Amino acid sequence: MKIDILTLFPQMFQGPFSEGIFKRAIDRKLVQVNIHNIRDYTHDRHHTVDDYAYGGGAGMLLKPEPIFEAVEKVKQDFHLEKGAKEPPVILLSPQGRLFSQQIAEELSGCIHLILICGRYEGIDERVREHLATDEVSIGDYVLGGGELAAMVVVDAVARLLPGVLGSDASARDDSHTTRLLEYPQYTHPEVYRAWAVPEVLLSGNHAQIDKWRRQQAILRTLKRRPDLLDKAELSPEERQLVDSFKKAKATPEVLK
Numbered sequence: 001m002k003i004d005i006l007t008l009f010p011q012m013f014q015g016p017f018s019e020g021i022f023k024r025a026i027d028r029k030l031v032q033v034n035i036h037n038i039r040d041y042t043h044d045r046h047h048t049v050d051d052y053a054y055g056g057g058a059g060m061l062l063k064p065e066p067i068f069e070a071v072e073k074v075k076q077d078f079h080l081e082k083g084a085k086e087p088p089v090i091l092l093s094p095q096g097r098l099f100s101q102q103i104a105e106e107l108s109g110c111i112h113l114i115l116i117c118g119r120y121e122g123i124d125e126r127v128r129e130h131l132a133t134d135e136v137s138i139g140d141y142v143l144g145g146g147e148l149a150a151m152v153v154v155d156a157v158a159r160l161l162p163g164v165l166g167s168d169a170s171a172r173d174d175s176h177t178t179r180l181l182e183y184p185q186y187t188h189p190e191v192y193r194a195w196a197v198p199e200v201l202l203s204g205n206h207a208q209i210d211k212w213r214r215q216q217a218i219l220r221t222l223k224r225r226p227d228l229l230d231k232a233e234l235s236p237e238e239r240q241l242v243d244s245f246k247k248a249k250a251t252p253e254v255l256k
């Protein structure tokens, strides 16, 4: 997969992509990330990327021309390489559709992504209307710009690509694909500051361990993210367990 990121702050991307699984994936050519400075696509001597809003109001907006030209250039370069179809052009903004594991999976099927990071007080509406094919938000808060959001999206997408993690299983097997939160996990020592690892995990009884973990995942999800349980795939017995806890007036010990 090739990912082109348009930003006014290219240096912000130096950290995340030079560490850990990313670095390995890039070294192994499983993913290619190119950072482009929007300012390089200006033509005036001051390299102007922002201007006042028509109608007045707070602050400066990103001008459309450098962004259009940058997107057109990276599209053209890719087409020359691959002769491929139009890639998604994703604008990171608080007004986008809310990012999720499902969107990450959808994007991981693309061979080329173009991400646009806004800055200042906003971006000329024509970028949104006539250039971006998609607008994505990573959550309901305002950031200084789209860069950190782009890194979140790229991180979530890249780890789903074949070969990026140790195995396909580890990427797909986690809680947000199965839509339950994770069960509690423990490593050595068996007792730390008088806090012991739950007995069942030391039993060696794998059927019992699996059952305990599944129950813990369900109960934790019920307590912290009950909205997720509606979509989860539960057996009839597990549904009953959930319903009995939901109906109970007092909070059961396991949920505290």
Ligand code: 9WO
Pocket (backbone or CB within 6 Å): 058, 059, 092, 093, 094, 117, 118, 119, 120, 121, 122, 123, 136, 137, 138, 139, 140, 141, 142, 143, 144, 145, 146, 149
């Ligand atoms: C700032 C501002 C200040 C005064 C009046 C209005 C204002 N609007 C904004 C604003 O929305 N700035 C944005 C900053 C412009 C586009 C890039 N920025 C951004 C993207 N902030 N937060 C995101 C973002 C992206 C994805 N998911 C969550 C947040």
